[in-house]
Amino acid sequence: MQAKQRAVVFAYHNVGVRCLKVLLAGGVDVALVVTHQDSTSENIWFESVISLCQTEGVPFITPEHARDDELRAQIAAAKPDLIFSFYYRHMLPESILAIAPAYNMHGSLLPQFRGRAPVNWAVLHGATETGATLHEMTVKPDAGAIVAQTAVPILPDDTAHEVFGKVTVAAEQTLWNILPSLLAGSAPRTLNDLSQGGYFGGRKPEDGRIDWSQPAAQVYNLHRAVAPPYPGAFTDINGRRYVIERARLYKDPLPSLPPGLAVVDNGIFGVCGDGGALAIHSLLADGLPISAAELKANLSASGE
Template sequence: MSAAGITVATPLRHPARGRRAVVFAYHNVGVRCLKVLLAGGVDVALVVTHEDSANENIWFESVVSLCRSEGIAYTTPADAKSAELLARVRAAQPELMFSFYYRHMLPAELLAVAPAYNMHGSLLPEFRGRAPVNWAVLHGADVTGATLHEMTVKPDAGAIVAQMEVPILPDDSAFEVFGKVTVAAEQALWRVLPTLLAGTAPRLPNDLTRGGYFGGRTPEDGRIDWQLPAQQVYNLHRAVAPPYPGAFTDVAGVRYVIERARLGKDTCEQISNVAALSLPPGLAVVDNCIFGVCGDGRMLTISALSADGAAVSAQQLHSRLAASASGQ
């Protein structure tokens, strides 16, 4: 049944065995961490989540589906600051609150209801704020992870309760790293949950003089500046590669999105390294291979390129680039 944005699934679970909690959750991290709480005997009285956006590529798991299968009451309010949501959370009488990749900031009134903990997708204090995995890849970090920390009005500023790190390999995309961070979040929560429920969890300093805050990202942030060194262009590609919107470049009114690329010594690049020295920055076709020529003379080998959602072959791109150069 549903009313005023509140949906209550038919109860399926046994009576609660543990402390009572309200959980704000979305995305894969929300699903996995919610499962950890259930496995740990936490009485999840209410889940606050989001309606999926029709304008977004939904490639991740559904918190709503999990709530329905587990018989957990859930709500999808448009405004986390609404009086209705505050009343609903207070009525649940939680002893603890958790936020697992919930997309809205929780106001002070909500945080005052019960001790609250947030799972953040980086090794705090590094990469505080939005899209931490994408920013870590973009900046060429070789390690990241997940951090459970106390929630305060200031985002990602509370004391650290648990951390788990994962490597970022040189060719990892943000999607691949996010999968690792999801597992790290699950492990970090699982390990600390008994002491958290007992009130004896550690509280480690979160040194805000280190790291920094990063904002959200939009598809436009994937625009490639071919004058940059190849490593920076490659990091951008890795940071926004599908299922994210992708790194792109516009040529003669056509937007080309790099689906897959490498910065390495594969066969095509070995053939064409010298040729890059005489090619202008941007897309190029050499020996029937697609390249992205960068400002330092190095090239990305592009194995999958698309335009308007359709794959573009090396032959097609060669013809289009030639026509553009001749002014046709």
């Protein structure tokens, strides 16, 4: 009988949990998991890698960063045949990648949307599909050869959070399907053509600020890309912050109204530069729900 292959796994987030479960179910000897300390705020919707390790009796550590001689020594001592990274938040240095063949699970169809927050960027750009890609790790992020990938659709009204749920399942399926070949050393490799797609950076809450002069479709994509549980698309009026919680593209144009928030027939709308609009079904003012009547009074008081 062939001996189990040993792995060191860098993992976090829902993808980290699901892919770690795949390795355990696939008979991989997980010698060590490197993860992050759980965040109370993030675990509102993130599953816990630490909790899974405790349940399964898998050794884990939570170093502050990956560029540490002690961490490299711990990984080398585990004598892994393979190294995996599943939504771990730090880049792995060359000194660690040199220990064993290393593979990363990325939340897009590489080479598209390389870098940080790939699901949010895909929704923001109006992409109609994305997915999960397992690829060889190199020092350059998301640049190694593609081993396997699985596509999922992005429907017109999907938020990034909804798409991320699909990508999590796609990551699990991708790893489950390729794992036997990967362990046997027969998994295929496909060129990751870096002339296609592009790199994208991390996103900050301020990136959710709405420019109402943009077309309605573009503003709607911003809303979908950052809708709760992300911080949300927002606009500031007279010192108050209004955050769109739920909205849809409105079927009719509202060209007679200036761009910005408006109340029409007791409904809240976001009017955009092309005359199109978002029908806003739930709006927060300084973190609290606000009705159409309250918004109308606020806008009148501010001269909007």
